[in-house]
Amino acid sequence: MLKRRDVLQWAGGAAVSLLGAGSALAEGSPQDAKNAIQPFSSTTVLDAARALASKSFSAPDADLPGPLSGLSYEAYVAIHAKPEGMIWANDPGGFVLEPLHRGFVFTTPMQINLVEDGLSRRLTYDAGQFVFGGVNMSAPPVNLDFSGFRAMHRGDDGSLSEIAIFQGASFFRSLAPGQNFGVTARGLSLRAGDPRGEEFPFFRAVWIEKPTRAGNVLVVHALLDSESVTGAYRFTLHPGDATIIDTECTLFPRVDIDNxxxxxxxxxxxxxxxxxxxxxxxxxxxxxxxxxxxxxxxxxxxxxxxxxxxxxxxxxxxxxxxxxxxxxxxxxxxxxxxxxxxxxxxxxxxxxxxxxxxxxxxxxxxxxxxxxxxxxxxxxxxxxxxGLAKGQSAEFAYRQFWCWSPPTSPPNAVVIGSRGGRGGAPKQRRFQVDFEADFLGDPAKASEIKANLTATPGRISWVRLFPAPEQKRLRVLFDLDPNGETACEMRLTLEAQGAPVSETWLYRWTS
Incomplete structure (x- = not known):
């Protein structure tokens, strides 16, 4: 356990400040702060991000030694931490971390720091704590840092289940119990879909607070960097029936950003x-x-x-x-x-x-x-x-629900299925949209429903409604005539007595 007196005793109290570590990161020399034990507070990463933003961008060294360069996916996934390389595996705090090795497409280094009692300690890379599968590591590398980390939560029965992976640029993933990983989130995207080309910010370093069983949350601070912007992030992970991740960030643009x-x-x-x-x-x-x-x-x-x-x-x-x-x-x-x-x-x-x-x-x-x-x-x-203006910081916060279904849902009918295929006439397209709601189980109410359906451009040439009260569903079947257009925007809502009783279905047909 780290104690504050360790900082005073270490090197006569000449511990490297995190601002210095942030400067070293900006200069592409992450090893300058190796093994440093440093004070950590709620403003530590904020100060580091602000300091980085005042300097020119410097890309990290993403080169890897020969055996790790150009790994196939199969060879890479065979690399994993040994039991002794897992973090907090024997701790009652309820979370276990696995540092992830660099390789395959995950070449950019991420510095991992562990925070306890107001102090941070940099996690030192040790090749001896990894299993390398079929990769020949006769000359183990040194000073590689990591590509990210995997977070696992310990249930009441002692079993571990994955709840999040932070790896690659600013990407991270989470899931609810019983699920497989799927959707991927990002800390930030810049110029996505822009003809000028996309810029990919990345997390240079993370600071992970040691969790407690009573708190049952995992707090991750992250320092984001790119050519255009730096950022200080705080992710608070709450395991449960859904995994909730509260995200707070402060961004510091180096240039004006319009996308x-x-x-x-x-x-x-x-x-x-x-x-x-x-x-x-x-x-x-x-x-x-x-x-x-x-x-x-x-x-x-x-x-x-x-x-x-x-x-x-x-x-x-x-x-x-x-x-x-x-x-x-x-x-x-x-x-x-x-x-x-x-x-x-x-x-x-x-x-x-x-x-x-x-x-x-x-x-x-x-x-x-x-x-x-x-x-x-x-x-x-x-x-x-x-957008964001150069030199002006901006703050944002949001809550993520990684879930089977969202915590809130439309009060009226929802779309449970959409199908498309050949229409009833040449060059027409047929669409089938199925709605579901409790009130659709009442034949009298279902009979009052009309479809408010439009297409721009093009036209709707035919439409029919098929109530299914026994299933509490209603199907809308219609044909789109594009009239020679290559794209048509369609909008559909169910209405009763002139008021909407469903969510709005939107779709763009393209040839």
């Missing part, structure tokens, strides 16, 4: 019943999420199915002070996918609840063509309308 993405998330969608472009596959679908749900600042619930497109599609949903948005996997039946390996039905939904005033901006959705299953080709984030 910044908050609460960025990405997921895979190869094909679904709505869009099976080029899919010759025995499975019913291959997708981590079904769509993007939004609760606007005005209180409207919106459902936008996502798809693997033939060309890049960027959709912008303008809003002010959004109440929530996220990628949801609404299909939880194995038979919808029939994939015994991937189990897409077990992938987490990720719901974001902004905290505070986010002002004017938009939820942006990118749908990127892909034929590679590992590629996460669907991206969403909140884009700040005014």
């Amino acid at each position: 910044i993405g908050l609460a960025t998330m990405s997921a895979t969608s190869l094909f679904t019943p709505l869009e099976r472009r080029g899919a010759d596959d025995v499975r019913g679908a291959a997708a981590e999420v079904a769509g993007l749900q939004m609760l606007t600042g005005a209180g409207e619930w919106v459902w936008r199915p996502v798809a693997n497109r033939s060309k890049l599609q960027i959709s912008e949903f303008v809003d002010q002070n959004p109440k929530g948005f996220g990628f949801l996997q609404r299909t939880r039946a194995f038979n919808a996918f029939n994939d015994d390996v991937q189990h897409w039905e077990r992938r987490p939904s990720l719901w974001i609840e902004p905290i505070g005033d986010w002002g004017l901006g938009s939820v942006e959705l990118l749908e990127i063509p892909s034929d590679a299953e590992p590629a996460q080709n669907i991206i969403a984030f909140w884009r700040v309308k005014k």
Whole structure:
């Protein structure tokens, strides 16, 4: 256990300050602060981020020694920490950390620091604490730092379950009990989908507070850096039926930034019943999420199915002070996918609840063509309308729910399925949208419902409603006539007595 007196005794009290460590990181010399025991407070990472922002950007050394350079995925995943390399494995605090080795695509070093009793200690890399599988490590490397870390939570029965992985740029993932990893979050995205090219901020270092069993939370502080911006982050992980991650950040732009993405998330969608472009596959679908749900600042619930497109599609949903948005996997039946390996039905939904005033901006959705299953080709984030100005810090906070279903849901009918196919006439497309709600089980109420359906451009040439009271569902079947257009925006809501009784279904058809 670290004590404050250790700092006074260490090197005659000449411990390296964290501001100095931050400067060393900025200069690309992370080893300058090796093994330092330093005071740590709530402003430590904030001060380091501010100091970094005042200096020119310096990329970290991502080179790896020969045996680790160019590793295949299979060779890389065979590398893992030995039991003695696990952190807090024998501690009653309820969490265990596994440092992750560098290699494969994870070449950028991350400095890991452990915080206890107001002091931080840098975790020293030791090749002897890793199993390297088939990689020839006859000359063990030194001073590599790590590519990230895996966090596990110890249940009441003593078993360990993964709750989060922080690894690669500013990427991290989490999940709820019983799920497989799926959606990936980012600390920040810059110029995503921009013709100028995307910039990928990364976490240079993390400071992880030693947890207590009574507190049952894991607090991770992170120092973000890139050519355009630095940032101080605080992630508070709460395990439970859903894993909740409270995220707080302060950003320090080095330059004016006009395309910044908050609460960025990405997921895979190869094909679904709505869009099976080029899919010759025995499975019913291959997708981590079904769509993007939004609760606007005005209180409207919106459902936008996502798809693997033939060309890049960027959709912008303008809003002010959004109440929530996220990628949801609404299909939880194995038979919808029939994939015994991937189990897409077990992938987490990720719901974001902004905290505070986010002002004017938009939820942006990118749908990127892909034929590679590992590629996460669907991206969403909140884009700040005014961007960020050089030299002016900005603070944001939000809560993430990694869950089976979000903590809040539309009070009316929700979309449980969307399908697309050939229409009833040449060059037309037919769509099927299924809604579900308790009130749809009442035949009298279901008979009052009408479909408010529009297409711009193009036109809706045919529409029919099929109530299914015994299932508490209603199906809307309609044909879209594009009238020669290559893209049409469709909007559908159920109405009764002139008022909406469902969330709003949006979709962009493209040729």
